[in-house]
Amino acid sequence: VDLTMYYPVAVGGPVTKVIDDMVQRFQNENPDIKVEAVYAGNYTDTMTKAMTAMKGGQPPQLSVLFSTDLFTLMDEKAIVPIDEIPGADKEWLNSFYPAFMENGRAEGKTWSVPFQRSTIVLYYNKDAFKEAGLDPEKPPATWAEMVEVSKKLVKKDASGNVTRWGVEIPSTGYGYWMLQALAIQNGQKLMNEAGNQVSFNAPKTVEALQYWVDLAAKEGVMPKGAVEWGTLRTDFLEGKTAMMWHTTGNLTAVKEGAKFNFGVAMLPAKERRGSPTGGGNFYVFKSATPEQQQAAVKFIRWMTAPERAAEWSIKTGYVAVTPAAYETDVMKNYVKEFPQAVVARDQLEHAVAELSVHDNGRIYKIVNDAVQAAVTSTQTPQEALDSAQKQSERVLSRYK
Amino acid sequence: MRQQGHSVETIAAWALALLWLLPVAYSLWSAFHPSEYATRFDLTAPLTLDNFARAWNQAPFARYYLNTVTLVTMVLAGQLVVATLAAYAFARFRFFGRDVLFALVLVQLMIMPDVLIVENYRVISALSLLDTIPAIALPYIASAFGIFLLRQTFKSVPNELVEAARVEGASSFGVLWRVFVPLAKTTYIAFGLVSVSYHWNNFLWPLIVTNSVESRPLTVGLAVFGAPETGVDWSVITAATVMTMGPLLLAFLLFQRQFVQSFMRAGIR
């Protein structure tokens, strides 16, 4: 059986090599199944590719896509529920962290299986903390603390130009994700269960965005303008910022690249701690033949088995998707010497399902634009989010 | 007085030229030095091919090269044949509907396939060609620019030459093959250069119609490879960048005189 799988990469490190390697091993163990794993860019690109290929009549049989693209894929009638495919039993489906399964369930069915899942964590430079006279073991736990600590971490050169920022929250690519994190912390959910209702201009959302904007505009601890998701890690590794919010999926890459001591912490709280989950799930496409669907499930099971989940987590930093993975020896050893690795998992208890609505790509774009409009001071947070709400409602009106 | 004006201009010209070369120079610098020198300039920095090796190993560049070369060859060969025949018809035949047809050809000069990505995607998919190299090539095979250029050239061939060939017994096709084609050599070269560099560099359309490594050309491969999300290090990205533009750049450096001249002589205007 031949399978084609598209997958995205959104973090640093030789991720394609890891996947290729795992696929190779799977094929060695299952000589009757051939998997062609195609790296297709970031999440959006991969979704674009998969959709386009489907419209063009040559869809892949399975893909790793945003867990949140569920509604879109369902609307497109692109996928089949995993639990309807022979080989996907209840027991297996229940072995995953429930927080990760949230995004994969709808209409009483399980449509996808978590794979490269993450939460947002706070990376901080311990050496910088020391240098600023802060306790490197006490990362900020609240919004207020984060501002306070950041202010101390900002470093300027003789002519008053900033050489190190306090904190950076990326606003390109995944701005909606960061906004959601802030909103959760502020006690606001961004959408309903049915994925056809959003609350972007709720006062608490606006407040959350205002806080973010103020980090640059008022407090001067973050650079003005859009902060680039892709290069932020490099900024952090180069010491241009003392703290960053980023996906835990980057953990291994940061670990490899850091020439200083760094810590990983849960995101700070306002009303509560919190982070949306994030990342990609496995989907199986409807157009695949029954044999292919079964082979796909076989492959997914293999990929998410505890040993592989542990390996995957160690090699990237993504959260291993089953509790069982953390019980494996490799993982235990790894955590022992690198405790940062479990922060994201621990944060799961505060985690909330990621923003997932119909026409997800468009809504993400609308929110991202609003975030960027706000951080670049093109619009006030209120204006930006009002407009985002208006546009989103227009898009979502079709799904009510 | 006159002399001085000259030297001021010479200096200005040189300054601009150096500025113009700076990006390329920089990319070479960073590709050939270890990554810690990507942002630091130090003449004693050690040279290395390591970045190339890493880029080469991290993505199937060999395959991308093969794809791009295949693509460029396919496009050029197709364009030359199609444009030659069409240009010959336009330049030398009086036939029913000629002017209307020519106007319809010119439409493509303004509204190129690059703009019609949405519908062309449907067409290609209707032809079941998605994710193949012919899919990238097909919309460009009939090149209005090529037809236009060759028609101009063919029209400038003195009628006497055609008549001489006819008196000597050449058929219609003989005239095309023995007179027009050899005489349009410069135009063919110029057009070939434009076409090769255009399709070597083309991006958006190949990005849309290709999904797999088997059909992806270099540019798409590079974009996928160098996406900032992956945070691949600068030196490796520039190495990949240099690899992508290398053959073209090298060919241009070697043949720049011919390149520029055939451009000018073909009177692309």
Place this chain on the structure above:
Amino acid sequence: MVSAVMSAAEPRAVRRRAWLTNANAWLLLLPAVVLLATFTHYPILATLYHSFFSLSRGGASEFVGLENYTYMLEDDVFWQVLRNNIVFAIATVPTSIALALLMAVWVDKKMAGRSFLRLAFFTPTVLPMIAVANIWLFFYTPNYGLLDQFLKSLGFAGHNWLGDPSTVMSCLAAMVVWKEAGFFMIFYLAALQTIPPELKEAAEVEGASRWYFFRRVTLPLLMPTTLFISINALINSFKLVDQLVIMTKGGPNNASSLLLYYIYEVAFTFQDTAFAATLTVTLIAILAAVALTKFVYLDRRIHYQ
């Protein structure tokens, strides 16, 4: 009487020859016609057709009249993108033309290192936009990018060039000017070389200065070339979007997005082909307007000569 003689004297041989000519010509044109029809004319018509339908997620399409157009007119992003594109055209077209002219004049002269200069100016045009975008992306990277490093060494503050809506457009425009100017230089160079040197000498005998000659003779004589280049540059500015994919994805907040890129997004990321068709119709209309201006203007020019 005369016509009677003519038609009688127009034997079958003549008519047969005319028929043969037609058949031959059409045969020669067949491949081009088929390909052009398939990939240019049919798509243009299909775009127009599809812009009157709405395509729901499930794949069913339904006639909606002008609804897509109303939606477009109400779409803030569309207006922003259109505005961006016009700004982009205004920022790149005149600058690259002026630079191209300057370069051509320099390179046309017997200047020290002439072929090196020519090489330097022309090199960017042979490079893939994707590669160029990668290189320039690094230039503009805040803090450790080349531009910021340079500014910092002069004591200026760094700037988030591509992250700031007020600078992102200029940055992209600068890059495009860098890439395109050398290409246009070649056309100017070719045109300059067709100006007979006697004109220069005649003007010299009459006492004209170099500047006077340039202004009153060279520039007017280059007008057709300038027109040609302007049209090309204008069209380019509407179809050149590769850099966005690499550098900004149209951001921040669509500040750098261009019409074609928006079409790409709508069609392939949002999978809304009906709306994409509507946007494409707008783009085609713009290009057609440019073309029309060109032909009307060119026709007049031909009468001059």
Place this chain on the structure above:
Amino acid sequence: MSEIVVNAVSKTWGGVGGVNRISFKADAGTLLVLLGPSGCGKSTTLRLIAGLEEVDSGTITIGGRDVTHLSPAQRNISMVFQSYALFPHLNVAENIIFGLRVRGVGRAERDARLRKVADIVGLSHLLERKPSQLSGGQRQRVALGRAIIAEAPVCLMDEPLSNLDAKLRHEMRTEIRSLQQRLGMTMVYVTHDQTEAMTMADRVILMRDGHIEQNGAPHELYNEPASDFTARFIGTPPMNIISWEAGAVLGIRPEHISLVENGGVPATVKAVEYLGADSIILCDVKGETVSVRQTGYCDLPTGAQVALGWQNRHIHLFDRDSGKRRAGSHLPHRGFPLNERQ
């Protein structure tokens, strides 16, 4: 064997231009010149013979065979074009054997014929050169070579010398003429240069506005011009045409006028052109300009008063309206026409 007969041939473009029912015959082995001012239809006639244009009506035969509707390739002719029509991408040898190659003549024969022809036209040492590396005269020879290698009995030439300078033109016309005679070709030669026509032709056809004005041997055209048009067209400087009594004009050639001591027509010198062997004196005679050719240097100043004389047998008379030569011309009945008018 290879005589050319053009019979009542017409060819126009939408009723304008071209030629109108022309008929003539070129005897086998002779050189026929088509002469006339620009636009009179010389090239059209030649191209009709070559088959490069289709006749509207009439017939053309070559060597007795009706070729009216045959293609150029089938007519068994060769042709030399005004600008030589050499293929710039081929060298001299390839240019010459172009037709043989097209017709699939074998390599050995091609080479043999090339060697012979290159010898005839004197290009044996230049066979490798491209046309752009040749002088005008050499190019002309290549074109000739290409025309004669076909061994076609008929050779057509359209102003083959007009791109050459005076000296070379003079040389080449001798060469072409002797080649034509040596090879016994039937040649139709187009020119607008009356000197060329006079010096080369066995027979000259003078054309005007698509019809034939006069058809005769060179000295016939010179000595008995059928019309004032012919009279003015043939001879340098052209014949003086002076208005005379009602309904007629009088023509007299500059070389037949002399300055006389007594008697003669009084005239004023307007200018003198010194040509070395002769001088041309432009005189004003009652408001009309009369040119007089005189041997040697003439130092008459502008404004000098002179008297002009000539012999009656040199006088031509033409009808004023039709321009036709008056029958039994040579002005019999009145002694000294201009004198008498005074």
Place this chain on the structure above:
Amino acid sequence: MSEIVVNAVSKTWGGVGGVNRISFKADAGTLLVLLGPSGCGKSTTLRLIAGLEEVDSGTITIGGRDVTHLSPAQRNISMVFQSYALFPHLNVAENIIFGLRVRGVGRAERDARLRKVADIVGLSHLLERKPSQLSGGQRQRVALGRAIIAEAPVCLMDEPLSNLDAKLRHEMRTEIRSLQQRLGMTMVYVTHDQTEAMTMADRVILMRDGHIEQNGAPHELYNEPASDFTARFIGTPPMNIISWEAGAVLGIRPEHISLVENGGVPATVKAVEYLGADSIILCDVKGETVSVRQTGYCDLPTGAQVALGWQNRHIHLFDRDSGKRRAGSHLPHRGFPLNERQ
């Protein structure tokens, strides 16, 4: 006032081409022709006078003022180029007043002068046209107009007629000559056409390989050529040059040879060229070709045996090696040279 003196001027490009220490003088108000074969340095000389090239050595004065190192604009000259150098984007009027505009001459004066000049060159009705809409002769007139409106006392012309057809050329040369005389300009006129030189010049300078071969009035060059080069360059057909006794060649013009009944040099007719007024008989005399001009039609067949005669006073003698005319020429001591050699 505006005489031009060129004194020992040299100009080469890396030692090749150009001119080598040439000196001559053009008197004010006269027309001086620079004549010579292609590449002999005519244009170079003219451009040196115009200041478009810088001299290597020597001096140039115009109207007594040393202009050797002045720019073209400062020399107060006007110039007509071979290709006319009209500005294609300007209409006739703008082309003509180009120089006035550059020099900031006021509108009223400009218009007045334009009107006058347009009248002189006969372009008043074409002032709005672009050069591309003009015929060759009209373009030529625009170039002339542009040259004379400057009212510069010196006008330089580089082969201004070579792009025109024969008839127009003939008209234009009369026109230019009369204009020059009317306006009293000093004119230096470059041509390679000896007819043009002979008919127009007050004085002809014949150049060869960068030096002056002969400087004299037209009839001097014709009647007393200083070398066999001059002898052959001036006159059509050119002078016959026949090898004679050791160290010398003998020259005799075709018009000075006649066919004689008895005595004379025996010769064989190779070809006859009929020119209407005259015929040129090409004869073979012991392997050398001698052309003979005869009045009227000559019907001698090829191969006919004739005898050639001439008068001693028409004979020129040149040194075989240097080509220089032998002092006291005209061959005094021996009666009938060719005869004697038999």
